[in-house]
Amino acid sequence: VQTATGVRRIAKHLGKASVHIDVTKVMIITKARDNSLVYLTRDMARWLMDRGVVVYVDAKLEKSGRFDAPTLTANTPARMLRYWTAEMATQKPELFDLVITLGGDGTVLWASWLFQGTAPPVIPFALGSLGFLTNFEYHDFGKHLTKAMTQGVHVHLRMRFTCTVFKREMNPETGKRDKHHSKIGRHEVLNEIVVDRGPSPFISMLELYGDDNLLTIVQADGLILSTPTGSTAYSLSAGGSLVHPEIPAICVTPICPHTLSFRPMLLPDSMTLKVVVPRKNSRTSAWVSFDGRSRVELKSGDYITVRASKFPFPTVIRSDMDYIESVSRTLKWNTRELQKPLT
Amino acid sequence: VQTATGVRRIAKHLGKASVHIDVTKVMIITKARDNSLVYLTRDMARWLMDRGVVVYVDAKLEKSGRFDAPTLTANTPARMLRYWTAEMATQKPELFDLVITLGGDGTVLWASWLFQGTAPPVIPFALGSLGFLTNFEYHDFGKHLTKAMTQGVHVHLRMRFTCTVFKREMNPETGKRDKHHSKIGRHEVLNEIVVDRGPSPFISMLELYGDDNLLTIVQADGLILSTPTGSTAYSLSAGGSLVHPEIPAICVTPICPHTLSFRPMLLPDSMTLKVVVPRKNSRTSAWVSFDGRSRVELKSGDYITVRASKFPFPTVIRSDMDYIESVSRTLKWNTRELQKPLT
Amino acid sequence: VQTATGVRRIAKHLGKASVHIDVTKVMIITKARDNSLVYLTRDMARWLMDRGVVVYVDAKLEKSGRFDAPTLTANTPARMLRYWTAEMATQKPELFDLVITLGGDGTVLWASWLFQGTAPPVIPFALGSLGFLTNFEYHDFGKHLTKAMTQGVHVHLRMRFTCTVFKREMNPETGKRDKHHSKIGRHEVLNEIVVDRGPSPFISMLELYGDDNLLTIVQADGLILSTPTGSTAYSLSAGGSLVHPEIPAICVTPICPHTLSFRPMLLPDSMTLKVVVPRKNSRTSAWVSFDGRSRVELKSGDYITVRASKFPFPTVIRSDMDYIESVSRTLKWNTRELQKPLT
Amino acid sequence: VQTATGVRRIAKHLGKASVHIDVTKVMIITKARDNSLVYLTRDMARWLMDRGVVVYVDAKLEKSGRFDAPTLTANTPARMLRYWTAEMATQKPELFDLVITLGGDGTVLWASWLFQGTAPPVIPFALGSLGFLTNFEYHDFGKHLTKAMTQGVHVHLRMRFTCTVFKREMNPETGKRDKHHSKIGRHEVLNEIVVDRGPSPFISMLELYGDDNLLTIVQADGLILSTPTGSTAYSLSAGGSLVHPEIPAICVTPICPHTLSFRPMLLPDSMTLKVVVPRKNSRTSAWVSFDGRSRVELKSGDYITVRASKFPFPTVIRSDMDYIESVSRTLKWNTRELQKPLT
Structure with missing residues (x-):
């Protein structure tokens, strides 16, 4: 019986872990066909490479005029910018220290789809309003990534x-x-x-x-x-x-x-x-x-x-209240003006 | 991550345990005011004492004419029949190796109410149709108790x-x-x-x-x-x-x-x-x-x-399917004649 | 069968009627204990008396310092301002050509409670946000009442x-x-x-x-x-x-x-x-x-x-869409941002 | 307002009507491909022709060996047995005084499908357990049809x-x-x-x-x-x-x-x-x-x-309680053993 309480206490922390990750190689996942996303991916890649991080972007962007890889690597060693394929995600997940998704909840689901085995920690950025799974605002990405790279991240191991x-x-x-x-x-x-x-x-x-x-x-x-x-x-x-x-x-x-x-x-x-x-x-x-x-x-x-699954999907969390906040925000869970005094 | 799978496997078995208990002292809980239950309690007490088990019954039965303690102990050492009070359940739960409830789900809730700290394993007998918590038929009590005393019991630690x-x-x-x-x-x-x-x-x-x-x-x-x-x-x-x-x-x-x-x-x-x-x-x-x-x-x-609670409530289970069976039986969960072929 | 369609067509219009009412006597119902409501009642009474309408207010206001009846009738014949009691509503509903409620849905329910037999048409004004039953904004009361007095009202006979x-x-x-x-x-x-x-x-x-x-x-x-x-x-x-x-x-x-x-x-x-x-x-x-x-x-x-009941409760409606609008507004019925394009 | 009550009283009886129908021509609808249904259709046709009623059966049965039309009309004028087609149902519904469906609720839906304009009264017979729409047991068809032919039928005009x-x-x-x-x-x-x-x-x-x-x-x-x-x-x-x-x-x-x-x-x-x-x-x-x-x-x-629709679908009812009975029977609506006394 004592054990039960003990295991419960362990289990409480099982799903959550504070991880210090040495962020040297980052994968960015986005819908390569959406033009505005291509520009935002480019900005983020730029920002990361400027900080010495190797960036993997979708192989579909290699020839993209909008993405314009040549200009992007003009002043940077070309090996800082690499291209990921679905095969790499499945077979060599250890290539990536951190995965960034850019888009909605659908993009996070796609990231899970790509990593059919072990998955690196995923930090999901939303472009518009935050979703259930996308709890980081794009416009603050510099702040969030800096914090992740210097202080480590809290990760929630989502069951698959x-x-x-x-x-x-x-x-x-x-x-x-x-x-x-x-x-x-x-x-x-x-x-x-x-x-x-x-x-x-x-x-x-x-x-x-x-x-x-x-x-x-x-x-x-x-x-x-x-x-x-x-x-x-x-x-x-x-x-x-x-x-x-x-x-x-x-x-x-x-x-x-x-x-x-x-x-x-x-x-x-x-x-x-x-x-x-x-x-x-x-x-x-x-x-x-x-x-x-x-x-x-x-x-x-x-x-x-x-x-x-024995391969959970680790997503970066901001606080213990992430879940309740996402539910209130997205479902308007039990949101209503408080009942007014009797008149 | 490996650990996660491991803890899950442990947790799987945490709630269930096969316990060999040396049944020498048994407490019987029932609604002392219900006449028919008094007679059934008496029969069960008789059966247990005949097998050398000390039986605790509700102190309200001590003077009950229907229960008729004097006749019950005519051929048995008087110390084989004892009387429990609410205080004993709260303060000395170790007095009882096993608790038998006789009645409906309400009687099991009452047993939980009595044991506000550690609770001994509870085997709940139903009089009429089985309930969610009462998964043993009274009319087979001899068989079930014999098995419990000889082979031990499987216990489910219900969270409180x-x-x-x-x-x-x-x-x-x-x-x-x-x-x-x-x-x-x-x-x-x-x-x-x-x-x-x-x-x-x-x-x-x-x-x-x-x-x-x-x-x-x-x-x-x-x-x-x-x-x-x-x-x-x-x-x-x-x-x-x-x-x-x-x-x-x-x-x-x-x-x-x-x-x-x-x-x-x-x-x-x-x-x-x-x-x-x-x-x-x-x-x-x-x-x-x-x-x-x-x-x-x-x-x-x-x-x-x-x-x-750090004090779960251990109830004896019959099989891993107890829960699904109780739900089907009691709620008619998704029970319906199969759809007939198109006519 | 033809008749069925006919009766359906009649029934369609049964619940709704366009009524021209000669508004000479108006009853105002409000929670007399709420101070701000007393002032608003006073404003509305003033407005109505200025237009030659006899106004009945809650008898509890007769002695109210806040309501200040003497000043209100200083330049108006005193018989223009009268006081209603619960008995009058039940026994002489014909005293009132129109009933105004001032408050929330609860005040409309109270009006229904007062008229236990025939009920005059009721025009329900909301102070804050509109409710299910209160579909007229107080701050536009002049416009709404002028229209009611000159063009008549559309009335919905609510079943009781x-x-x-x-x-x-x-x-x-x-x-x-x-x-x-x-x-x-x-x-x-x-x-x-x-x-x-x-x-x-x-x-x-x-x-x-x-x-x-x-x-x-x-x-x-x-x-x-x-x-x-x-x-x-x-x-x-x-x-x-x-x-x-x-x-x-x-x-x-x-x-x-x-x-x-x-x-x-x-x-x-x-x-x-x-x-x-x-x-x-x-x-x-x-x-x-x-x-x-x-x-x-x-x-x-x-x-x-x-x-x-053979005594329906007639409430003034603004348009055939009143109901759907009140449901969308008050319950947020099926209200959500449209799903964004896939990103 | 008085009118409202009046129309309500009329409407109460609008959906239900007691109709005396002179049953001389009956249409039987069933799934012609189901063998057992073919035999039952034959029995019912026999029974009706013996009572002087002209019977229309599915044109698909005309050549059916199982249905065996020649034997069926051996002692009856051949014009007593006729064959319906989907076109007849749509274009000449007046050919049929009464429609009998033999099968489940699906067969009643099919009857509605056939009569895309005016529909004759439909009496739905169930083979096995009664359904929502099939409220007459096949094994009693003689009793039910005799009553319908001699005393008329109560018909419920179902809205379409x-x-x-x-x-x-x-x-x-x-x-x-x-x-x-x-x-x-x-x-x-x-x-x-x-x-x-x-x-x-x-x-x-x-x-x-x-x-x-x-x-x-x-x-x-x-x-x-x-x-x-x-x-x-x-x-x-x-x-x-x-x-x-x-x-x-x-x-x-x-x-x-x-x-x-x-x-x-x-x-x-x-x-x-x-x-x-x-x-x-x-x-x-x-x-x-x-x-x-x-x-x-x-x-x-x-x-x-x-x-x-201006073409309701008239189904024969047995009593005012048909609906509640069908709901209790088919959905087990709120059916459960009464709660036992506290034990």
């Missing part, structure tokens, strides 16, 4: 899911799908996995297992398995609760369920979930997507497994 | 809250309430703490703090702070999600909030919450209750603190 | 409920409550009737009948029967839908129900509902309130009936 | 929507879509119209107008416009209230809206709604479907209009 897709193999002799399954993909997910009916007009029927026990049969437009980070995204629209990102839980939220009693449920992140398209009784296939990307069709007998 | 009530002191000179607060009570809570408007027709306004940061101002009929165990009780009625009891979280669920955006939120159980009746702007006092008991009035400036 | 309370009589011989019921009160209600557990810690059990058929047994913290006008008030907090005030419906909304399937339901306003505290199985009494006023205890066997 | 689809025309010269719209379809709808994102991964943005006033901009997975009849179907899954089918209302229910304040709203059925895919800001097209059928793509600038 590892989701693996299994499909029934085609029997080469019979031309039919047989009982064996082969693993056809693995994804690290920061917000949520959605299994839905896709373009089909019919509802999905799905079996949900937890540690190989049947939890329930889902009849709904779809099923959301969300991380706490994702609890403010699609899961919330579908009626889920807000879940603080330090809570080790998997949010199971049905989309338009066909029973009134199918309330959202939170399960421990130590559980392995499995979502199966049943062999029988399923009139239709289902579609799975990962952080809104890479839709894959699941046919009768196919399934996915979902578990807490 | 420690809630402390602070009220402003009365200044003896001025006769007014001044700025100093005194602690007027402390309660261990298994399900939930409710702060509501009580008999007042006006809504409560409450300030909610987490680790001394203002999280939000609550305008609602009331506020529920629920443990995961309590997430299937009042919090669910008020719109909260179902939360697996192994998740270390505090469920913040408003009752009939006055803003459409005040969704239920889950906070980490490492946080200390504080609910304050504001000095200004509050037209009314509020009332706090603990697992539905012991209503206390909070006036302007009074407050409560809520934190995860 | 007639609620009658029946209690079991005390048998004078036995001193016990017997089977006969006597009518102990009748109330016209503009927003809602709430039956709840009052100060009791136990939930209510209530039987709900529609046209003498048992609809359901309610196990909940309470039950709200709301008019469409009231659907933006307490019913909304408890999870009800927004209902346009022209829809002839009764909103049945449970408060924290104990079953997940007890969704809010709308019933036709041609139905007579009855809410009964059951003779058996009810551990507790219930309490009924009317637009938040006049709480009455209901004991075992007592009941209330609720039906659409 | 008339939904018209407008698309921007292609300019033949420029090859671009210009500002003119052409009407490309009109549908009578019994349950609901759904406008959603279809196969697109991006959310819809839709403008909702009521009587040409902008009510709101919808950012959601989709929007449901449901009749009261449809309020127990998709709208309920998406969080809508239950609406008694006699209430003249349009249920506006968003699917997974992106703002927490977008609550379901009920609008008067005298309103004409318009849903527009905006010219700007819309990243994607939307898809509209009618009672789950006939999906049509809406591109930027296209729109639909929705209004109460």
